[in-house]
Amino acid sequence: MRQLLQGFRHLLRGQRWAVRHGRWWGFGLLPGLVSLVLYVAALVALAVWSGDLADWITPFADHWSSGARTALRDLTALLLVGGGLMLAVVTFTAVTLMIGEPFYESLSERVEDIEGGGPAPLGLSWWRQLLWGLRDALASVLIVAGIGVLLFGCSFVPVVGQTVVPVVGACVSGFFLTEQLTAVAFQRRGLTFRQRVRRLRGRLPLALGFGVPLVLLFLIPLVAVFAMPGAVAGATLLVRDLDPANPAPAGPPAAAPPPAPSAPVAGPGPSAPGPTPTA
Template identity: 60%
Template sequence: MRDLGKGFGFLLQGQRWVGRHGRWFGFGLLPGLVTLVLYAGALFGLAWGADDLTAWATPFADDWSSPWLGLFRGFLTALVFALGLFLAVITFTAVTLLVGQPFYESLSEAVDRSEGGRVPESGLPFWRELWISARDSLRIIVRVACYGVLLFALGFVPVIGQTVVPVLGFCVSGYFLTEELTAVALQRRRLDLRDRLRLLRGRRMMVLGFGVPLTLAYLVPFVAVFLMPGAVAGATLMARELAPDTEGEPRPEPAADDPAAPAAPAAPAPAPYGFDKR
């Protein structure tokens, strides 16, 4: 439970950070505004055509008597829109991060710089970083889509579909939303998707404490745009917690005159073949 609160704390710290650095807040709003317009149009189209889509997919129910036909197709229409909203919450972050790759990279570096220590750099050209981000985002979206189909099917199970499934949906959304956001900072630390997922699995409660409240907030129109800069900042702070020993954040060494510091060996042997802890 302490990790759960710690994850939520990173979310709040990120929002406070951009609140203290207004220039970065405005800088980080631009990609979200562009993506919001695109997604608003897509969701409006889904809401407009969901009834026709449901009727087309269930021709076997055309002869059902009232009120069963209306109830059945109304339920399916609600599920279709809920699935679309579920996918929109996840893919919104992925698409926004792709659109705003240079914006959020700069924001994440500014957070690292403000916290002290060297600022990690991937050393890759911009086009290469963009390609890696797009590839990893597609992999995450495929995973989320698989979970979404499974949860959609479980939604038909009485009781469980109306209680447990929505909770699981928010947990899945929050988990992968956090992965997308922390990827901005962790990619600069030269961690690939597999390593990033391994780190997140090791701190699941902290990840959910960060991602689930953010997912719930993203359901409110326009909120996602205004929370996005702070979410990137908070995810960068979380990345420093998840990967404290990576390049750019070396372990702090005790001062030479610190009486509590352990005595150094008289003649330490050099590490063979340039062995590196990393």
């Protein structure tokens, strides 16, 4: 329970950090606003063309009676719009993180600078960092999608599907949302996707305490836009808690201590008188 509350406190700390640093909060809003405009345009286009899509999907109903054909295609159009809206809610955060990779990298670095400094940069080119981020984001999305399909199948089980499955789904989504948000700060420390998952799994209550409230909050895309900068800041603070030690800057090699003086070696003394030669 203590780690759950600690994770939630990191979330609140991140939001407070974003409010206190308004310029960086506004900077972090830009990717979310771009994603919101793209999603709204896509959903409006889907709503406008949903009737034509429904006609194209259901050619077998061309010879049905007018009432049955209209009812089927209206239902199909409604399902298309509803499915598109659900897909938008599920993918909004991942797409925003991919679009905002450079923005959130700068925001995370600024958080580390203000909070006491972070590790030295890895020295990777921007395109290597972009490919790294896209690969890890794709891996995370595929894992969540696979687990989501499994949970969807379990949702048809009586009682379990209406009680256990939603809780497990929220926990899985919260864990991987935490992984996606902490990826920027963890990558700065040289951790791969598997290493990040292992690190967060070792502090599972902490990760869930941070991510599950965000999942519930991000169900509203407009709220997600305004909360995203604080979420990135909070995730950076969480990484600093998990990995507080920053590597010391490399300096000139220390001079070797002088060797200890050796004991003086006694020189040859006077020779002892030899025997007196006899005649």
